[in-house]
Amino acid sequence: MTQHTPSDLAFTHAPIGLVILENRIIKSANALFAEIFGGAPQSYIDAPLEALYPSREDYERIGARGLEAMRTTGRYADERVMRRRDGTLFWCRVRGQSLTPDAPFKRGVWSFADLSQERPLVALTTREREVAILTCRGLTSKEIGRELGLSYRTIEVYRARLQEKFRARKLAELVAKLSGMPL
Template identity: 60%
Template sequence: MAVLAFDHAPVGLAVTRNRVIERCNARFCETFGYAEDELPQRSLAVLYPSQEEFLRIGEIGSRRMRETGRYADERIMQRRNGALFWCRVRGQSLTPDDPFARAVWSFADLSESRPVADLTARERQVAALLAEGQTNKEIARVLELSPRTAEAHRARLQAKLGARNTAELVARLTGLPL
């Protein structure tokens, strides 16, 4: 029964070992635009817009998973054809002492409710933190920026997404109706 649930889940599922895909379901492959035999034994890095983002999110995820054994966020990911899309990611470590040694992940495509704007890597980082409810000061601390720089990124996001204020920006980032 567990195999049936894994293979036919309505979201993409992957089992990883040290951030390398061991096994994934058909929805996972479909979400990222790969054939079912192409992703096993490949690094999750191929699914990120850049190596820098793969490493940065890995550092954040490792810290959180060491504390709780779990990680969750919403971020921009990349399909095989290079198209970017918003994705809800949830992870559970199977090896608490070494969180990435073995983990199970779910990936839900949010592109229908949250289109991607043309954002820089830093703007994507700020957008993800804003979507989590972080303040400019908290974003500055996490990204090691000055609060004014974080505010400038938020202001550029507002302009790019046509939001009049932070509440409207967060609504646009999270796909909530305005």
């Protein structure tokens, strides 16, 4: 019979999805991570994290943003749309801690929380998702425009579309709906 250390048991049975990543490749996954994304924990060993993003563009863009933040703090956190193995998309809270500060993606611990119950998915374009995420971070239209290389008026158009899709009358109501806060 195999003896499990308390830390092995804590990782395996944590009440949040956990993975150990090496260069964005899954080296270990716990039970809740596998439940969230589908499959068994063992089926994720040596799987590229890219397969769980809606698109390669999302994988590269979010990865670049995360790497920049981790070079400064060693940590990264966001809420984003992810893809389950069956292809369905869902909102996910993601947090990471690098274990190798000089090379942030070399090895790290990442958590994944399914936000489906609090934040149902509304069909959004990639650009709408970007604007929604940056809006939730409290950025103004001008700040979002600078970050995405668009005019603030274009960002206002995207925000208006988001308000329509989420049936929000004001920006504050949109932010509340995007963040899953009770209204």
